[in-house]
Amino acid sequence: MSQARGTPGPISSRRAGTGRREEIVRAAARTFARDGYAAVGMRDVAEAVGIRGASLYHHFASKEEILYAICLTVTEEPNELNLPLLDAPGTPAQRMSALVRAHLEHLHRRRVEHLVGLHELASLTPRHRAVVDDHRRYYQRRVRDVVVAGMRTGEFDVPDARLAAFAMCDALNGISNWFHDDGELDLEAVVVGYVDLVVGRMLGAARTAGG
Template sequence: MARTQGSHALTTGPKLREAALRLFAQKGYAAVSMRQIAAEVGVQVGALYNYTEDKQSLLFDLLQSHMQDLMAAWQVAQAGLMTPSQRLEAFTRFHIRYHLTRTDAVFISYMELRNLTPENFAKIETLRRAYEAQLQSILTEGQASGDFDLHDSKITALAVIAMLNGVLTWFRSDGRLSLDRVEGIYWDMVRRAVGCAP
């Protein structure tokens, strides 16, 4: 028979983060109350404050973890790839695949930036820029080697990421197109947009 009181330190922390991530993505940070989160976790509101300093820290920690995990995963995914073309295809497919498995985190990473304190906002922005710089360096390299033909590596990097993020708004795994097919279509569009021969 389930306890209704007592210690659940091993599960409450992760459950808090999961519930907050889901609710923030669904309803927005400002529209979600600590009471709602507590109800999802299955504790009373007071208990949450054993795991987070306040609501703001909760949002910040979720965004920071997401960006750090993203950077780490990309470092692994791109290891050993040599040519700009290989690396660009890898980035395209990685970005789509990785983000599609974490749509909630991606969503709040774009939508809830304005609900961060200025200090926290600056930290997340730094991480986000570092990720964008990864793509930009691929483009610059390909431009220098003559593999790519593009006007401006910074703008192109932002345009490519914006285009890839668009996938998240409509892709459904039970939809008309498989993930692999979608990756292929986007890779073809990216490839041509940067002037890279097939």
């Protein structure tokens, strides 16, 4: 839950973590992705997990709470796992490259959850939607701050840090729509290519380095 609007605090205990809640979230995401959120009931989720309905209600009070947990895995979770890389030692380009790798690896793990959260966001309550939006904005703002730092050191060559951060996040998130691990490209090849594309080309690190 956010400490203040737009400044998320420590990761919420309500986000799916380990054990049965994680199992429920993953199974629900697959079911929502296949059948559509509106068409799925709590009984369907319970059957997908292989538990009784009463056991499901022990973990989540409603279907919307499950959707909220799904959305947090792709908004709040990256804030906790990825953003510390932006505070690590190194140049802005090095830190941004590390973030790109972590972002893509996380999206690969959470591809189904990301697609469900993207398509079903409007089904959240206004309160839950505000929290999810806050986490997303915070992530984008932290990315923008590193873009600004790179512009100041001369590593990045972009006219507008805010637009560059939006474009970068959109480009990274887009792999959920096409990367399926089908053998044509492996994840490592995608990561290496995107580091070059996003940091080297989009942010201009290659140009400023003379590459």
